[in-house]
Amino acid sequence: MRSVNLTKVVIPAAGLGTRFLPATKAMPKEMLPVVDRPAIQYVVEEAVSAGLTDVLMVTGRNKRPLEDHFDRAYELEDVLRAKGDTDRLSSVRTSSALASIHYVRQGDPRGLGHAVLCAELHVGREPFAVLLGDDLIDARDQVLPTMIDVQKRYGGSVLALMEVPPEQIHLYGCADVTATADPAVLRVTGLVEKPAPGAAPSNLAVIGRYVLAPEVFDELRSTPPGKGGEIQLTDALGTLLAKAPVHAVVFNGRRYDTGDRLTYLKAIVHLAGAHPELGEPFRAWLREQAPTLS
Ligand code: G1P
Numbered sequence: 001m002r003s004v005n006l007t008k009v010v011i012p013a014a015g016l017g018t019r020f021l022p023a024t025k026a027m028p029k030e031m032l033p034v035v036d037r038p039a040i041q042y043v044v045e046e047a048v049s050a051g052l053t054d055v056l057m058v059t060g061r062n063k064r065p066l067e068d069h070f071d072r073a074y075e076l077e078d079v080l081r082a083k084g085d086t087d088r089l090s091s092v093r094t095s096s097a098l099a100s101i102h103y104v105r106q107g108d109p110r111g112l113g114h115a116v117l118c119a120e121l122h123v124g125r126e127p128f129a130v131l132l133g134d135d136l137i138d139a140r141d142q143v144l145p146t147m148i149d150v151q152k153r154y155g156g157s158v159l160a161l162m163e164v165p166p167e168q169i170h171l172y173g174c175a176d177v178t179a180t181a182d183p184a185v186l187r188v189t190g191l192v193e194k195p196a197p198g199a200a201p202s203n204l205a206v207i208g209r210y211v212l213a214p215e216v217f218d219e220l221r222s223t224p225p226g227k228g229g230e231i232q233l234t235d236a237l238g239t240l241l242a243k244a245p246v247h248a249v250v251f252n253g254r255r256y257d258t259g260d261r262l263t264y265l266k267a268i269v270h271l272a273g274a275h276p277e278l279g280e281p282f283r284a285w286l287r288e289q290a291p292t293l294s
Contacts, residue, residue: 006148006211008128009052011043012115014060014106019260028063030133032258035272038069039258041095042136048099050144052129055101056122058115067103072096111230116212117220125214127151130233132208134259136267138274141253143209150185151211156245157237159188160209162255170194172205173234175248188246193227193234204248206234207255215244 017029024032030040044055059066073092080089106118116130129144137143147158161175176190190201210233219236226232237246256267272282 006127006129006151007052008054008056008123008126009047010056010058010116010119010123010128010130011040011047011133012058012106012112012130013040013063013066013133014058014109014115016060016109020264026062028059028066030063031065031069032264034136034258034264034268035275035278037095039136040066040133041069041098042139043131043133044070044095044098044101046137046139046142046144047129047131049139050129050142050148052144053099055099056119057101057103058106058118059103060106060109070095070098070101111225111228111232113220113223113231113233113236116233116236117217117231120217123214123217127157127211127213130208130210130212134257135208136256136258136271137209137251138254138256138270140274141251141255143249143251143253144211146184146249147209147211150247150249154185154245154247155213156247157213157216157240158211159237159246159248160207160251161186161204161248162207162251163203164205166200166203167197169200169203169205170197172207173232174200174202175204175206176201177204177248180247184249186248186250188237188241188248191234191238191241191246193232204250207251209251212237213240213244216240 013030015029017024020029031038034042047055057066076092077089102122104118104122106115143160147160150158159175174192174195175188177186178189180187192201216236219240223231223236226235240246256270257263258267273279
């Protein structure tokens with residue numbers, strides 16, 4: 001099998017963040033802080049640590065702060081340098097030195113599938129990863145390296161699935177699967193975007209990590225609008241799997257959904273509790289507070 005070095009990652013970041021209004025009225029939802037970094041920085045760091053250093057962000061209007069965050073900030077750096085504040089200086093330089101970051105705009109908000117299609121020119125005809133910014137994967141429980149390895153072994157596309165309680169499956173893409181000779185790898189035989197209660201083929205939810213074959217672009221071009229009137233990536237993968245292999249790995253690690261207010265707060269508590277500097281005092285404070293919360 002032809003093995004291509006995977007280096008490209010697409011991060012769709014054009015969403016309006018309506019679930020977070022008014023916080024996201026003038027600020028992209030990807031810039032909401034999670035402990036001490038904007039949410040999007042965790043996602044870029046995850047990609048880079050898996051060797052994906054060519055990042056394409058699919059953005060839209062009001063997303064300029066994303067570009068600024070991953071760019072140099074000379075004025076700020078000069079001030080910090082003059083003060084001798086080397087720790088903060090290195091923290092502001094980190095995000096601009098992480099990766100080679102490119103941007104393309106998704107003019108019309110026509111859904112996740114359409115956002116991925118906007119990446120076609122940059123990606124070309126090689127496999128690539130897609131990382132959704134609302135899903136933060138705990139750096140201690142990486143899934144991308146496994147997915148990349150499976151893609152190298154089997155070709156085609158690879159999804160990450162997570163078992164969820166049946167009452168939550170309607171919030172996700174849902175996969176029908178069969179076993180392969182490798183107990184850690186499943187073959188995807190069907191996909192349904194956000195199935196109605198009772199219509200889900202399994203309790204395996206598609207999470208926001210994909211390693212995709214470039215043939216997905218051909219499918220996306222002919223995928224009609226689906227759930228919510230949007231062009232769904234799940235639908236394109238559902239037709240692709242009849243023509244080319246789509247495999248999956250099941251992720252059992254820690255994933256934090258920063259996409260809505262309650263789970264965003266939970267993500268902050270988890271990640272603050274694990275923070276090398278803040279974790280210990282934060283956990284002690286939480287323990288103290290627990291009895292007083294009503
Ligand atoms: C998207 C995908 C869905 C997937 C989910 C993972 O939905 O369309 O298939 O399960 O991400 O987070 P969204 O959460 O953007 O509505």
